Amino acid sequence: MVVLALVTATTFWGGDDYFPFAPFKMYSGSMSLDGWAGSTRVEAVNEEGERFKLTEAVTGFRRAELEGQKSRFIEDPALLEYIAQAYENANPDKPEIVTVEIIERRYELKDGHQTGEVLEVVEAAYTRDGADA
Amino acid sequence: MTQLPLQQKAVGWFFQPVALGRVAAMRFLAGAFIWVDWWWYMPWILGHRHVPGELYQPLFIARVLPVFPVPNYWIVVGTLVVLLAATVPMMFGWRPRLFGWIVAAAYFEWMIIAMSYGKVDHGKFAFLLLLFLLPTMPKAKWGDREHLAEHVGWGFNLVQIGVICTYFFAAWAKFRYGGFEWVNSATMTWAIIRRGTEFSTWMLDYPWMLRAVQWGMVSFELLTPIIMFIAAKRLKYAAVAFLYCFHVSVYLAVGISFLPHMVAMACFLPLERVSPRDLVRRLKRGKRVEESAPISIPLNNADSRSPQPHEDLPAT
Numbered sequence: 001m002v003v004l005a006l007v008t009a010t011t012f013w014g015g016d017d018y019f020p021f022a023p024f025k026m027y028s029g030s031m032s033l034d035g036w037a038g039s040t041r042v043e044a045v046n047e048e049g050e051r052f053k054l055t056e057a058v059t060g061f062r063r064a065e066l067e068g069q070k071s072r073f074i075e076d077p078a079l080l081e082y083i084a085q086a087y088e089n090a091n092p093d094k095p096e097i098v099t100v101e102i103i104e105r106r107y108e109l110k111d112g113h114q115t116g117e118v119l120e121v122v123e124a125a126y127t128r129d130g131a132d133a
Numbered sequence: 134m135t136q137l138p139l140q141q142k143a144v145g146w147f148f149q150p151v152a153l154g155r156v157a158a159m160r161f162l163a164g165a166f167i168w169v170d171w172w173w174y175m176p177w178i179l180g181h182r183h184v185p186g187e188l189y190q191p192l193f194i195a196r197v198l199p200v201f202p203v204p205n206y207w208i209v210v211g212t213l214v215v216l217l218a219a220t221v222p223m224m225f226g227w228r229p230r231l232f233g234w235i236v237a238a239a240y241f242e243w244m245i246i247a248m249s250y251g252k253v254d255h256g257k258f259a260f261l262l263l264l265f266l267l268p269t270m271p272k273a274k275w276g277d278r279e280h281l282a283e284h285v286g287w288g289f290n291l292v293q294i295g296v297i298c299t300y301f302f303a304a305w306a307k308f309r310y311g312g313f314e315w316v317n318s319a320t321m322t323w324a325i326i327r328r329g330t331e332f333s334t335w336m337l338d339y340p341w342m343l344r345a346v347q348w349g350m351v352s353f354e355l356l357t358p359i360i361m362f363i364a365a366k367r368l369k370y371a372a373v374a375f376l377y378c379f380h381v382s383v384y385l386a387v388g389i390s391f392l393p394h395m396v397a398m399a400c401f402l403p404l405e406r407v408s409p410r411d412l413v414r415r416l417k418r419g420k421r422v423e424e425s426a427p428i429s430i431p432l433n434n435a436d437s438r439s440p441q442p443h444e445d446l447p448a449t
Contacts, residue, residue: 043153060180068251
């Protein structure tokens with residue numbers, strides 16, 4: 001009973017923070033029919049100059065988590081170093097990372113259709129001290 | 134253990150007795166999911182063992198209760214080991230209550246590890262309820278349709294309400310966060326651009342269709358509470374089958390499966406009728422019996438003028 005009361009309450013007032021009692025807001029945002037639909041990714045450049053995507057498979061840090069903390073990363077790009085660290089913890093044999101970037105690809109929508117217009121924006125970037133990437 | 138006087142006296146809908154066989158089946162299903170979860174369904178949770186503590190964002194519950202440590206390599210791996218080890222005896226009914234509590238606690242910590250890095254997922258509420266209610270239920274055997282318990286009926290009712298809440302409140306959340314215009318918005322377009330599959334990307338050319346899907350989804354989500362009150366068993370199972378179909382289509386369209394939610398939803402079904410021992414026996418008796426039995430019974434019922442007696446009642 002208490003559980004049900006809590007889940008009801010958080011549906012009305014709470015936020016995700018109150019997990020496990022939280023509003024069930026899977027895809028609940030209203031996306032505008034006109035505007036830009038964004039898709040975020042993280043890219044890295046390693047010591048050997050190779051550019052590659054930092055996916056959840058290689059870091060253990062998910063895209064949705066990145067998006068959840070995105071404002072933090074934009075405010076303080078130095079935090080991106082921790083994503084590089086996660087990658088290095090998970091892949092100790094691979095060359096180390098020098099640069100990490102958050103890139104958003106934006107697709108333009110008009111009346112719910114894709115116009116074909118695509119924009120790429122680097123929203124935050126971090127380069128390790130002493131590296132000249 | 135938790136037999137309150139209220140429960141003993143209460144009759145009617147909320148405490149309608151349910152056969153113990155269903156408890157055994159649900160324990161098995163819950164455990165089976167946990168064994169699939171960590172390497173297939175949500176392998177990224179284990180991936181958090183590499184993520185530095187600086188990216189950990191404690192949830193409200195972890196800030197209030199200081200029992201959840203900042204995850205590191207050994208906390209993540211250790212939680213998983215305890216969870217998996219305790220799941221096996223629970224699945225097979227050995228000390229299911231003791232191990233059920235360990236599983237519930239370990240899975241809860243597993244969820245804290247999962248949800249504390251900037252994204253909270255919402256498909257596991259009913260499953261968590263199930264994990265915490267199963268240990269309150271008695272030891273049970275597969276296929277046991279003779280012993281019924283009000284407590285089991287109550288517990289599964291709570292899980293079912295949790296399942297229904299997930300849909301109903303999901304509709305509510307859409308209005309809360311997206312506004313009533315959600316149904317006409319481009320949310321499905323956005324979802325398919327992000328995670329579309331070959332079954333769904335063609336729909337991007339037909340935005341009206343995606344909008345119709347949004348209308349349909351909100352309508353059925355708002356209607357789900359009715360399921361709790363459908364008296365006719367067959368209609369109820371049909372409604373639950375519809376929900377399963379919905380999840381299959383969502384999975385094909387955007388690759389999101391809500392598998393734990395589907396496991397929890399199984400407690401709507403008369404799983405006490407499944408008895409692995411009988412199945413094995415039938416297999417041994419010969420293929421013909423095994424093949425014809427499961428198919429012919431429902432067809433006979435559908436055609437028959439005198440339907441079978443109530444399926445959920447104990448055999449007398």
